[in-house]
Amino acid sequence: MKYEPQKLETKWQAFWQREGLFEVAEDPQREKYYLLEMFPYPSGRIHMGHVRNYTIGDVVARYKRMLGKNVLHPMGWDAFGMPAENAAIENSTHPAKWTYDNIEAMKEQLKKMGFSYDWDREIATCDPDYYKWEQLVFLKMYDKGLAYKKRAFVNWCEKCQSVLANEQVVNGCCWRHTDLEVSMKEMDSWFLKITDYADEILDYCDRLPGWPDSVLKMQKNWIGKSYGAIIRFPLVGSDKVVEVFTTRQDTLFGATFMCLAPEHPMVKEIVKGLPQEKEVHQFIENTLKMDSFMRTADFTSKEGVFTGRYCLNPVTNEKIPIYAANFVLFDYGTGAIMAVPTHDQRDFEFAKKYGLPLRVVISPPDHEIDEETMTEAYIEEGILINSHPFNGQRNLEALDSIAEYLESEGIGQKTVNYRLRDWGISRQRYWGAPIPIIYCDRCGTVPVPENDLPVELPLDLDLRPNGASPLPFEPSFFETVCPECKGKARRETDTMDTFVESSWYFDRYACPEYALGPLDKDRVNYWMPVDQYIGGIEHAILHLLYSRFYTRVMNDLGYLNIREPFLNLLTQGMVCKETQQCPTHGYLYPYQVREGRCSLCQAEVITGSTVKMSKSKRNVVDPQDLIDQYGADTVRMFCLFASPPEKSLEWSDQGVEGSFRFLNRVWRLILDCLDDLKKVSSYDGKIELADPLKSLHRKTHQTIKKVTNDIEDRFHFNTAISAVMELVNETNQFINSNGKKDDTAWSVIREAVEATVILLSPVVPHITEELWQVLGYKDSLLKVEWPHYREESLHEEERLVVIQVNGKVRSKIVVPSSLNEKEIEILALEDERIKQVIGDKAVAKVIVVQKKLANIVVKN
């Protein structure tokens, strides 16, 4: 019988579905295990990134199931978002139709991969039954002040025709349109108050041992907590003060001027009626015209303009000039800084450019610096000078006492500041969840009453050809009545950032059909938190940070009992492949290359670097083609075997071929000697074995141990598979070795073969189900318990001991493993080769590592 993957995969997929083997229910008697992979955007076809991500997850899910755990392994669709709108315009379909068609197609593909999802729990976030609850949570957040609207400078992407959150701006560009710079636009936007939770989210970073350090570091950096002080500088000729935030109150005595962000409302206020007014206004206008990327780029020089006004340095009482400066950020701290040119490089450059005074207040321990001659700011530690009464103290040690001094004098106080800003969720998009708010001329901003939810997205609209949202142009949507005064009112036409949907979908999987609220508490509390979350590193900040925030909000609103959603996180690496370019036709798809030549013009193809698979580089492999050619098992196996999950995976067609060959080898191993195998049952340990049977039996148990450890502790499926390959090789060798084989021999072979099948089953579930049946078992492998190794079977009577002289291997001996260190030392010294090497040199000492090595240290 030949290995025909497609036939047998269809058979087993149908079987699993018919038997409902992946459907789970809450069972308080059993230990739960929630395994989650990041749900996909339904783009229409799965790609290799999905295949890798979901294969890793599926192995763990199947493994945990075999350990007897009650495993929740759901799948759904991150179904709102821009591409649906773009596709709708291009193909003149509706985003909803496009999305649901794609979901159907991708679901089909995922099923072909043999993933063990409980499809009864499927979620699509564009379903009103889903976003209804999101709208409800939004209203609850609005009640508590966690959702609020403000006029703000926001990131605007021209291509998206929409606002972006700070997290969605990458190198000054939109995260989806990396070729287009984001500009700043002042508009009304809704925000979620993630900053209220900044401290807690930061603290808990140290309580997530199951997360990669790199991700936690990124989140910590993103939150950017810093300790400092707010200091009030009285404005000369007014009773007003200008507040600044600084982490360097130790340099306050050296503050010789002040800079305000151009957007700072005080700038326009203080220049009113002064000769500088026109110039300042011009400066503000010019600066704001620049988009955020240009404004903050390396090559943009520090510029500013004198406002004509002064404030008083509150500790020196000196009059210091106030500038408006382009490098001061409006939305960090207070939007104003005290400038200390002697100890801050930016301030130094600015001061030199505009001829502003310098005063050194920190003196280096080993030399003196002079305001006249210094060429850069001194930013190291030192001793405070010109800072009565703090002179002579070490600057860092004085930070606290200076802050206390400011507090006691009433001119400032200690404070903590964050880099993290509130999450802007307004999107001027159509294909998203409507924000449930109504604007009434009389009653102002009025939340939609809970009974009126969901605010459904109308499906009977035509999209506007320029890509803008049709909602603000659609009276049937935005015209409504005020819930309070019943007068004419207008709906909010912005929709929510799609990251809101993905911030709680994992909760909803616990109770996807629940109709009485967002979450069924009992079920959610049984399943949550997610025990193992698996997904791409690209979501290290965006999705994972939002989800940690949203979970806390849901907890505070009483919807669930936990504060952290994901116990363990595995971030899998990218799938890469080399690029191929034709001199005339540019990047080529793999199928366009034949024997190193371009199939269009026969020119020699240049093989480029290996980079992440992407359509733009055309270095993609369609999983569907591979499934058709080799079957899902081979694809799954290669994804796992080629590299450990957290590293990037380099695609190799020959590697795939190798995986396919291996599965064929396993297939033949069993089918070629099926008659012999069927005569016996698996070796039960009752009969004492002698070599070579004993060593095959030992190898089987060593393999069980290794595979179990590799999956359990490290998710290192590549080494787990290697171990099984070794077992298969050894079994094959044993079968092919001469000598008659009795029933005992066959029972030991059968033990090895059964172990092979079971250990491989999470990786290649179809072929192993088939082989299990071929071996004569009636029940599905899914119901088989994960094997245990027997400690006594691992025992080896003999050990190879390496003998080194001065750390270099000089001989190897096989000794009984019962020998103690002294006995090994004696044998090592008696070894003929060793005697030769040592000659007449004196042995200084001998180091023996039990059962492994002896190192003889000699002197000459």
Next chain:
RNA sequence: GCCUGGGUGGCGGAAUAGGUAGACGCAAGGGACUUAAAAUCCCUCGGAGCUUAGCUCUGUACGAGUUCGAUUCUCGUCCCAGGCACCA
């Protein structure tokens, strides 16, 4: 610039608590089977050298150090990838 990772054969990668560097696989070369091909099986496979059943030297980006012993630990340098980046 700062913060994370990471640099091991022709290639993907092993070496889990400092103990034989290169498991397993791919590619390559040689051989067997075959009329032939495919498939399969067997052998070789880091580099250099030698008096070649084997042996010696060398080798995990580079340079030092700790140690009986370092791919693994420490310090310095270089390179690559990712994140942050005028955050006061």
